[in-house]
Amino acid sequence: MSACRDVVIVGGGAIGASAAFHLVADPGFGGTVTVIERDPRHARSATALSVASIRTQFSQPGNVAMSLHGADVIRRFPQITATEDGPGPDLAFHEAGYLTLAATGAGAETLRANHAVQVASGADVALWSPDDIAAAFPHLRTDDLMLGAYGRSNEGWFDNMGMLSGYRRAARARGATFVAGEVTGLVRDGPRVCGVVLADGSEIAAGAVVNAAGTRAGQVGAMAGLRLPVGPRKRTVFVFDCARSPEGSATVAKGRLPLMVDPSGVYCRPEGRGFVTGAAPDPDPEVAFDDFEPREAEFDNVIWPALAARSEAFEAIRVQARWVGHYEWNAFDQNLLLGAHPDAPGLVSACGLSGHGLQQAPAVGRAVAEIVLHGATRAIDLSDFGVARVDEGRPLTERAVI
Ligand SMILES: Cc1cc2nc3c(=O)[nH]c(=O)nc-3n(C[C@H](O)[C@H](O)[C@H](O)COP(=O)(O)OP(=O)(O)OC[C@H]3O[C@@H](n4cnc5c(N)ncnc54)[C@H](O)[C@@H]3O)c2cc1C
Structure with a gap:
């Protein structure tokens, strides 16, 4: 992305915590990860208030693929998020269909x-x-x-807070930092986003800023002049x-x-x-x-x-x-908005999941790490979910929204 390899993630819900974990768990990542969360108790985050269910019954192949990966990760979560202190949480997967x-x-x-x-x-x-x-x-x-x-x-269905705490704990154990604070602005160098401004006026420089702000992702996009139809x-x-x-x-x-x-x-x-x-x-x-x-x-x-x-x-x-x-409703097409926009390089969006984001947090967090490290998704091709589709008027409509 840029010479600075450090990453700041706006939002420490399931998507932000999974992205943090996947970045620091990648041996090819040599930077730091700082997650900024305005509501560290998660009293109002979608992650905490979710019905925490997982399905493969979608109309878009990318959504099916992300949820299949989610089911696999949910089953193996204790091993995947193990730290020196022991296995991660068992997510109590009730695989009842x-x-x-x-x-x-x-x-x-x-x-x-x-x-x-x-x-x-x-x-x-x-x-x-x-x-x-x-x-x-x-x-x-x-x-x-x-x-x-x-x-x-x-x-x-499965344990939502177990997923959040497991990713957070495993990310921390591998060096990620979780900070209580509110991102109120983005630092720009020309069009490039190269850091965040916090409510207390302090700034954190970053080679990439991840927009995992859930329902407020539209606000964070607007800080870079982007129209992300999420609310x-x-x-x-x-x-x-x-x-x-x-x-x-x-x-x-x-x-x-x-x-x-x-x-x-x-x-x-x-x-x-x-x-x-x-x-x-x-x-x-x-x-x-x-x-x-x-x-x-x-x-x-x-x-x-x-x-x-x-x-x-x-x-x-x-x-x-x-x-x-x-x-976190994406009014354009009720689907994930992923990756950087040409008008704001350095800002990687991961938002707009419209009520099916908990089950897809494993796949989306991994995709964010791939985009930061390699410039594109790899394990699952999620190029159809790019943010530019909104400006281009090219909806990727998900018919199966509950
Ligand atoms: C009632 C309900 C039922 C659901 N049921 C399911 C389900 O069955 N299955 C499923 O897969 N999904 C479900 N979902 C959706 C799922 O919970 C979400 O898609 C997922 O949790 C989104 O995770 P997130 O990290 O993007 O958002 P969140 O968990 O909302 O996290 C975003 C975080 O960003 C923080 N933030 C925002 N702006 C800033 C800022 N400027 N600075 C710092 N921090 C900021 C917020 O405080 C928040 O904690 C449901 C959601 C709801 C509300």
């Missing part, structure tokens, strides 16, 4: 088209008839369904229990229920003794960075009716808790 349901001809066509991409990209996803679905998960009503897609492996979209997650558990279902998923995506868009998966559920709101406006008020009405108006229609077991349910998180 996603079950995506379609109730219309158009919905079934989309599942079929996505399935062709998934299988061609190496995913282990099966298309199921309503009878197949009823046989596997007898608690579900299937009379209105046309098709389902079920991930037989590499899909499920916060509110998601309310509800935790509920059932009077009558559907857990007795004879499932093919190792005795466990999958993460179900109903045709209504409502998703639901087991969490401990209960379930977590949510839905994308309609309308879905950008919200203020400090707006974490739950949208209580979503449960009664949208989620409960959809769940009760899908299973008798979900007719008598009680909300036990709820939380609000912000998706």
Whole structure:
């Protein structure tokens, strides 16, 4: 990138921590890594407020490839992030699959088209008839369904904070520094970005600055004059229990229920003794960075009716808790924005993951390290995800956004 080999990462969530780890773990990297995080307790980061699930059911081959890598890393995380003090955390991978349901001809066509991409990209996803679905998960009503897609492996859920702390600990052990502070400006040398300015006025020089600022990545891009269409979209997650558990279902998923995506868009998966559920709101406006008020009405108006229609077991349910998180929404095409822009060399973006970034943090962090060290992605070709596509009006739309 430039003569200075030091790297500053803006944002210490899953993406920033993974990028830090992959840089310092690379024997070819001879610089320093400093991660700047404005909210070191992660009270409001997407990483901490995530539903922490992983799927290979995407419509873009690059997303399938990134999540397949994510599943592999999640399984081997203790070894991958081991330090002299011992193995990294076990991420408690519940590999119970996603079950995506379609109730219309158009919905079934989309599942079929996505399935062709998934299988061609190496995913282990099966298309199921309503009878197949009823046989596997007898608690579900299937009379209105046309098709389902079920991930037989590499899909499920895992420990989000374990991933964050494991990457952070392993990066620190290899020399990375994590600093509490807010980046308020970028240092430029002509168009080149060559450092950051912190809120206290201090500056840190860098050969590369990584924009892993999550929902605030648009702000960081603007500091370099870039238009990155990334901002916060509110998601309310509800935790509920059932009077009558559907857990007795004879499932093919190792005795466990999958993460179900109903045709209504409502998703639901087991969490401990209960379930977590949510839905994308309609309308879905950008919200203020400090707006974490739950949208209580979503449960009664949208989620409960959809769940009760899908299973008798979900007719008598009680909300036990709820939380609000912000998706880092890429309004252009709901996909990762990766790499440097010709107008601001030295600023490597890794943002805009639109609600599927936790599972892709292993692949994205590795890709950032490859871009810093080699100028391009290597292990997975992610050149389609380049930031310049926004200015060029070339969307890489992900159809399977939950
Ligand atoms: C409700 C919800 C459910 C989700 N479910 C899933 C799921 O099931 N599976 C999945 O894969 N993904 C899911 N996601 C998305 C996933 O959590 C995110 O894509 C991922 O965590 C993004 O990581 P990140 O590091 O980019 O962002 P974050 O974790 O938000 O981290 C960015 C960090 O940058 C810091 N920052 C911002 N600006 C500055 C600045 N100027 N200076 C210093 N620091 C700064 C912030 O404080 C923040 O901590 C979900 C998200 C939400 C909200």
